[in-house]
Amino acid sequence: MEVHTHDIVIVGAGLAGLRAAIAAAEISKNIEIAVISKVYPTRSHSVCAQGGTAAVMREGDSYDLHAWDTVKGSDFLADQDVVEFFVKRSSEEIIRLEHWGMPWSRTPDGKIAQRPFGGHSFPRSCFSADLVGFQEMHTLYGRALAYDNIKFYDEWYVTSLIAEEGRAKGLTAIELKTGTMNAFRAKAIIMATGGACRIYRFTTYSYTATGDGMVLAYRAGVPLEDMEFVQFHPTGLVPSGVLISEAARGEGGYLINRKGERFMERYAKKMMELAPRDIVARAEMTEIMEGRGFEGPSGPYIALDLTHLGKEKINERLPYIREVTQRLLGIDPVHEPIPIAPAAHYSMGGIRVNIKTATPLPYLFAAGECSCLSLHGANRLGTNSTAECLVFGAVAGEEAAKLALTSEFPDLPKDRLVEEEKRVFDQILGNEGGERISEIRMQMMNVMNEKVWIFRDEKRLTEAVKEIRALKEKFKRAKVEDSSKVFNLGLINALELDSMLELAEVTALSALNRRESRGAHFRVDYPQRDDANWLKHTLVYYTVDGPRIDYAPVTITKWQPTERKY
Amino acid sequence: MVTLNVVRYDSEKKQYVTSTYKVPAKKGMTLLDALLYIRDNLDGTLTMRHSCRMGLCGSCAVIANNKHVLACYTQLLDLSTDTITVTPLQNLPMIKDLVPDLKPFFDRYKLVKPYLIRPEEDLRKDTEFLQSPEELSRYWDLTLCIKCALCYSACPVLKADKDFYGPAAIATIHRFAIDSRDKATKSRVEEITRNGLWWCARCYLCVEACPKFIKPGEAITDLKVLSCREVGVLERGAKHAVAFKQNIEKYGILNEANLIKDTVGIGGLLKLLPLGLKMAIKGKPLTPFQKPIPKIEEIRRIYEETRGS
Numbered sequence: 060m061e062v063h064t065h066d067i068v069i070v071g072a073g074l075a076g077l078r079a080a081i082a083a084a085e086i087s088k089n090i091e092i093a094v095i096s097k098v099y100p101t102r103s104h105s106v107c108a109q110g111g112t113a114a115v116m117r118e119g120d121s122y123d124l125h126a127w128d129t130v131k132g133s134d135f136l137a138d139q140d141v142v143e144f145f146v147k148r149s150s151e152e153i154i155r156l157e158h159w160g161m162p163w164s165r166t167p168d169g170k171i172a173q174r175p176f177g178g179h180s181f182p183r184s185c186f187s188a189d190l191v192g193f194q195e196m197h198t199l200y201g202r203a204l205a206y207d208n209i210k211f212y213d214e215w216y217v218t219s220l221i222a223e224e225g226r227a228k229g230l231t232a233i234e235l236k237t238g239t240m241n242a243f244r245a246k247a248i249i250m251a252t253g254g255a256c257r258i259y260r261f262t263t264y265s266y267t268a269t270g271d272g273m274v275l276a277y278r279a280g281v282p283l284e285d286m287e288f289v290q291f292h293p294t295g296l297v298p299s300g301v302l303i304s305e306a307a308r309g310e311g312g313y314l315i316n317r318k319g320e321r322f323m324e325r326y327a328k329k330m331m332e333l334a335p336r337d338i339v340a341r342a343e344m345t346e347i348m349e350g351r352g353f354e355g356p357s358g359p360y361i362a363l364d365l366t367h368l369g370k371e372k373i374n375e376r377l378p379y380i381r382e383v384t385q386r387l388l389g390i391d392p393v394h395e396p397i398p399i400a401p402a403a404h405y406s407m408g409g410i411r412v413n414i415k416t417a418t419p420l421p422y423l424f425a426a427g428e429c430s431c432l433s434l435h436g437a438n439r440l441g442t443n444s445t446a447e448c449l450v451f452g453a454v455a456g457e458e459a460a461k462l463a464l465t466s467e468f469p470d471l472p473k474d475r476l477v478e479e480e481k482r483v484f485d486q487i488l489g490n491e492g493g494e495r496i497s498e499i500r501m502q503m504m505n506v507m508n509e510k511v512w513i514f515r516d517e518k519r520l521t522e523a524v525k526e527i528r529a530l531k532e533k534f535k536r537a538k539v540e541d542s543s544k545v546f547n548l549g550l551i552n553a554l555e556l557d558s559m560l561e562l563a564e565v566t567a568l569s570a571l572n573r574r575e576s577r578g579a580h581f582r583v584d585y586p587q588r589d590d591a592n593w594l595k596h597t598l599v600y601y602t603v604d605g606p607r608i609d610y611a612p613v614t615i616t617k618w619q620p621t622e623r624k625y
Numbered sequence: 626m627v628t629l630n631v632v633r634y635d636s637e638k639k640q641y642v643t644s645t646y647k648v649p650a651k652k653g654m655t656l657l658d659a660l661l662y663i664r665d666n667l668d669g670t671l672t673m674r675h676s677c678r679m680g681l682c683g684s685c686a687v688i689a690n691n692k693h694v695l696a697c698y699t700q701l702l703d704l705s706t707d708t709i710t711v712t713p714l715q716n717l718p719m720i721k722d723l724v725p726d727l728k729p730f731f732d733r734y735k736l737v738k739p740y741l742i743r744p745e746e747d748l749r750k751d752t753e754f755l756q757s758p759e760e761l762s763r764y765w766d767l768t769l770c771i772k773c774a775l776c777y778s779a780c781p782v783l784k785a786d787k788d789f790y791g792p793a794a795i796a797t798i799h800r801f802a803i804d805s806r807d808k809a810t811k812s813r814v815e816e817i818t819r820n821g822l823w824w825c826a827r828c829y830l831c832v833e834a835c836p837k838f839i840k841p842g843e844a845i846t847d848l849k850v851l852s853c854r855e856v857g858v859l860e861r862g863a864k865h866a867v868a869f870k871q872n873i874e875k876y877g878i879l880n881e882a883n884l885i886k887d888t889v890g891i892g893g894l895l896k897l898l899p900l901g902l903k904m905a906i907k908g909k910p911l912t913p914f915q916k917p918i919p920k921i922e923e924i925r926r927i928y929e930e931t932r933g934s
Contacts (some may be wrong), residue, residue, distance in 0.1 A: 099727060101772050102674075102682040157753045160741035160804065162761060162768050169755035193681055194768060201739030213731070236720055265677040298653070301679045383679055386698050390652065497665040540669025545636040546721045548672045 060231075060476050061241050065093035065210070066463040067456075068230060068245040070272055071219050074108075074192065074448035074457070075427025076251035077199040078152075083463075084206040086208025090460050092209045093243065097216040097267065097551070100200050104253055104268035105448070109304035109379065111176060111184030112449070113442035114149035120181040122146045127618060129443060132178045132335050133436025134578035134588065135620035136285070136613055139431045141414050143616060145450055152449035153185050161198040163187055164376075174376075176309050178335040178440040182381075185475035189304050190377045190585040191445060198301035215241070216551050217271065219479050220248070220423070221471060222279040227423035228469040230275075231479045235551070238544035240480050246466040247422050249458035250276055251452065254406035254428040255562040256289065257555075259512075260504035263295050263302035263402040269555040270562050272429045276410045277561065281418045282598040282609070283418045284431040285408035286562070287569035290439055291513050295402025298357035299387060303380055303399055307365055307392075308332040310376050314343065315362040315396065315505055316351040326346045327625040337438045337579040340401040341423070344513045347400070357399060369393075369572045401513060405444060408569070411598060411611075416455040422462065426455035430496065433596060436613075437578020487557070488550050492536030496549070499518040499537060500556050503563055505531050511567050516583045520571035527563045527611075534560055551586025565599045565606055572608055573597060590620050626650065627701060629659060631671065632712040634719040644668065648893055650701050656709070657685050672722040680836065683773030688712045693775040693834035714778035716787075729787070731788045737817070739801065742809035760805040767800035767844055769837045771780035776831035776841050782824050789821050792831035792841035799844040802851060814848065814855045822852055823862020864888045874928050877918035881913040889929035 067083050069076045069499040072094050081095050096103065115125050125146040130137050153171060157163055163171040164186050171293040176184040187194040203209050205625075221229045231242040252272025256262045277283050294303040308314070314332050316322045326342040327334030334342075343361050346352055352359035365373060365380075370393045373381050377392075384390045385398050409431040416424045416432075427448045434447055492561070510523035534557060541549030575589035576582050627650040635642050648659045671729050674684040678697040685696040689711050690704060701709075704827050717725035717915055747754070776792040783789050798817050800808045825845045832842040849866065868887035872879055879898050882901075886894045901911050918924075 098674075098676060098682075098684065099731060099772075102676045102679070102684050104682075106681050106771075107677055107679065151751070154751060154753055158741065158748050158750070159745065160739075160801070160806075162765060162804075163753070165756055165758050165761055167758065169757045169760075171753050188765075190681075190769075195772075197768070197770075197772075198740075201734070204735045205738070205740050213728075265682065267676045299678060379681075386680060386700075387655070388670070389700075413725075497669070541672070542722065543636065543670070546672055546724055549669055 060480070061239075062064070062244055062471065063093065063241060064244045064468060066090045066245065067092045067247045067249065067459045068243050069094045069249045069251055070230065070275070071103070071251035071253060071427070071429070072096035072102035072107035073251060073253055073427060074195055074199065074213070074445060075452035076205050076249070077196070078449050078452030079249050079251060079426055079456035079459070080209050081199065081203055081206065081459040082453040084208050086457060086460035087135050087464065088208055090208060090463055093245070094209060095212040095215045095217055095230070095243070096459060097214060097235070099213050100211065101196055102267070103196065104265040106193040106196045107263070107265060107302060108445050109189045109302060110306040111174065111186035111191050111442040112149070112153060112195070112445040112448060113176070113179065113440070114153045114185055115146060115181050115183060116153065116171065116173065116185070119256065120183055125179070125183060128179050129434070129440055130436070130618050131623060132438055132440040133433075133440055134623055135590070135594065135618070136433065136436030136577060138433050138614040139618060140614050140617040141434050144414055145434055145447065147304045148450045149446045152446065152453065156195060156449070157274055157470050158312060159198050159202040159343050161187065162194055172508060174306070174309055175333065176441050177330070177333040177339070179442070184309065184442040186306065189306050189377050195445060195449075216554065217598055218483050218554060220275040220279045221475050222420055223472055223475070226421040226469070227279065229471050231476060233483070234466050235546050238547055240483065242471055242476050243514075244468055244471050246463040246468060247424065249455045249459055250425040250429050251427045251455070252422070252429045255286070255559070255566065256403040256406060257568065258503060258507050258559045258563040259403035260508040261295060261300045261400070262299055263292055264403070269559055270406070270429070271555060271558045272425070273410055274558040274561045276418060276420070276423065276425065277565070277601050279420060279423075280601065281420050282411045282600050283408060283422065284411040284596050284598055284611070285433060286406070286566045286599060287439070287573050287597060288407035288409060288437050288578055289403055290336055290405035291401040291568065292404030293336055293339040293343055293401055294399040296384065296387065297355060297360045297398040297400050297402070300402045301383060302386060302402070302404070303363060303384070303397060304377070305336070306376055307363060310372060311368055313364045313367075314339070315364050316346045317353050318351055322346050322351070330625040335438055335440060338625060340513055341581060343401050355396065358400070360398040360400045363399045364396040365392045366396065368395060371454070405439055407431070407433070407437065407439055415458050416451050417458065424455045424459055426451045428532075437580060464535055483550070483554070487553050488542070488547070490536070490538055492538050494537040496537050496539065496553050496556055499530055499533055500548055500559070503527065503560060506530075507563055507566070510518050511570055514581055514583050515570055517571065520567055523567040524564065524571060527560060527567055531560045531564065568606055568608070569597045569599055588623075594620065626707070627659065628708045629663065630710045631709065631723065632710065633671070634713060636721040643895040644671070652702060654693070654701045655697050656687075656689055656699040656701055656711070659701055660696060660711070672724055674724055681771060683771035684775040686714055686778070688714065688778070690869040693779050695773060695775070695836045698836055711728040714774055716778050716780065716783040717774070727774060730777050730791065731772070733790050734797070737794050737798050738792065738813070739797050741801070741804065741807055743806070744808065754806040758806055764800050764803050766839055767796055769797065770839055771837060773836065775836060779830040779834035780834045781828060781830065782826055786824065789824050790817070792845065795822065795825070795848065796839065796841035796844040799851075802848065811855050814852050816850045817848065818856045818860060822849060823860045862889060872927060875917065876915045877921045877924045878915070880913065880915040882913040883915065886913065
């Protein structure tokens with residue numbers, strides 16, 4: 060098996076991965092960085108982010124205010140030392156991106172413009188029309204090409220993380236073009252593989268964002284933190300789930316039920332449509348469950364009405380939203396409301412890391428959505444995720460570089476490499492069972508959509524855990540229909556499903572375990588927030604006998620938990 | 626029911642094979658939905674790239690009934706036919722099925738320096754470079770390129786010469802050349818002028834193929850104008866463009882003999898004498914002697930009015 064040796068190996072080439080690569084490359088020309096991505100970098104799901112990137116930049120705003128908005132938005136589960144560090148670093152990332160060519164939208168006097176966004180008490184969302192993730196990605200990718208010490212491994216799929224003697228040592232990965240298994244050896248490894256929401260049927264996610272990195276770390280003994288906290292974005296286009304940015308509401312859009320009411324008045328009188336996402340998603344779900352949703356051929360929906368904004372404003376601030384609703388539904392938001400419903404959108408949880416993005420496994424870091432610092436606690440504010448990827452992507456790159464400059468290369472255990480080849484090519488690709496990957500995947504998505512959704516209860520969560528475990532057994536008898544060596548998407552889909560089933564089990568189990576409601580996690584049977592017993596992070600560890608649950612305290616610096624009302 | 630004839634590259638036999646599938650079509654179904662339906666229900670070996678299904682990532686570029694499209698952005702029923710032939714992109718080596726090797730396409734980007742170029746001390750400033758909304762609007766459309774390679778596939782120049790940078794990469798050069806914050810406009814323009822800017826045949830097939838309506842062909846034409854201004858009229862393509870313009874201003878009708886002389890010089894014109902003789906025999910003689918058309922003043926007035934714009 061060919062072994063590729065690099066000082067730093069980064070898995071994932073989205074916002075966090077690319078930012079980490081550049082940060083490491085800037086520390087020293089002598090550091091060699093490999094970026095492994097299963098898709099070409101500009102295909103990463105990060106390009107789908109639309110609304111904006113939050114930063115304190117202008118008179119009238121303050122670090123404390125941004126931090127308070129974030130902590131309150133997190134329903135007090137965020138670690139406040141992380142939040143305080145984060146808000147101070149975001150604006151320098153905005154400027155740095157701009158210097159690299161980012162086409163930020165501007166004020167009339169040429170400065171970077173900012174707009175209001177849900178849960179923020181100051182308009183601090185820097186934006187680029189409604190394509191912030193897309194523009195940030197292409198800016199970072201373009202900039203990354205300027206460094207001779209960044210090497211891209213495009214369309215390589217990482218199958219395992221090699222951890223031995225208590226530390227991360229390397230990875231195994233399939234080169235899709237040839238179908239061969241390769242090994243990577245590194246002084247530091249950064250996971251930047253994104254979130255887990257493809258376990259749901261109705262999601263804003265791209266097909267390729269399957270959360271593989273979380274499972275790579277999990278199976279190597281790293282705990283996954285706060286996995287029960289899944290953000291449901293209020294406005295996913297029906298029926299595809301495609302994201303319609305919160306910016307549509309930021310620019311003045313209304314949410315209307317079947318009776319023509321702006322129903323948010325009953326749920327968040329002050330912030331209305333710009334209340335935090337968990338509150339709006341629950342409001343929409345309640346309206347639908349109580350019969351006030353519209354009925355459509357693909358199920359019930361709520362109307363997002365932009366018709367009062369006018370063609371000019373929509374073309375200037377929301378051009379992509381207009382384009383995508385026309386292309387996918389034949390609807391022009393200038394004239395007609397858009398059918399939307401809450402969609403699985405973001406993983407607040409992920410690989411546990413400290414404030415320096417280091418996981419409990421030495422030499423392994425994680426940044427971006429796949430990690431949990433915890434910056435977002437039980438609920439994330441819009442525009443804080445792209446900011447997180449930039450701030451902590453940079454931190455991960457810097458920390459990995461500093462570590463690499465003072466470390467030696469590890470030796471890879473040959474028997475692990477042989478084992479992994481057997482697991483992937485014999486056990487999975489060579490499986491002669493009768494079950495179908497696409498069927499198991501659909502069944503998993505249905506279980507999650509029906510039993511681990513916005514309103515949760517013990518009965519259905521218990522059933523969900525049981526059903527997912529049954530699906531994991533079924534997977535052991537699944538056949539990969541494609542037997543070719545070259546570009547075997549069927550094999551990749553099988554490996555992705557293997558990851559997703561693991562994540563589905565951890566998510567359902569974490570949700571079953573937390574007997575309170577907080578942020579995005581709502582238990583119908585425990586509808587109150589319970590700080591006395593539950594002001595703590597959930598940790599799930601992989602064991603041979605099944606997941607083991609533990610807890611970690613929340614770091615509180617300035618803000619004691621209070622009632623969360625908007 | 627819609628019939629999909631998918632032309633797939635067999636990586637072992639190194640040839641194309643067509644697979645035919647019948648897919649139940651519903652309103653709202655995209656071409657990508659149809660292909661995924663085939664993968665999940667009819668043939669799990671059918672391989673194509675796909676990711677965002679919202680027209681932003683550029684993965685699912687294919688050719689459907691001879692049209693260059695993004696599969697996720699194409700409504701099945703909008704193709705207005707019961708039979709759809711789907712083929713992979715052109716101008717690229719093939720890997721398998723509908724998956725071409727995009728390495729030649731992405732490798733171009735390293736050559737064109739797709740990042741803002743400023744002196745080091747500027748990059749250390751802690752405030753933004755100012756840019757007005759009007760300055761931003763000049764290059765904004767060009768930033769929307771999703772790197773899908775549809776224009777690269779449609780470009781006939783690439784069929785003839787694999788060293789051509791291709792429409793997307795050249796349009797990217799223009800994007801930075803006219804970004805008011807960039808300080809390397811001259812060197813960017815010089816570099817591409819020497820490396821194939823004028824090989825672009827102005828066929829605008831790339832404009833037709835672009836799913837984001839970025840008009841790369843127009844950006845290239847604008848870049849050619851910029852090149853004449855910044856670098857001068859040195860390349861043959863530049864001379865041809867200027868000669869064409871002056872020719873019409875002088876005669877009101879294209880005089881090919883003088884056009885050729887002004888593009889490649891007397892030497893070049895003499896080299897074409899055998900061709901000129903053949904044309905004369907067939908009844909289409911080339912002569913440098915040309916009378917301007919009647920009302921030539923009207924044409925010259927158009928030139929006056931548009932000069933400098």
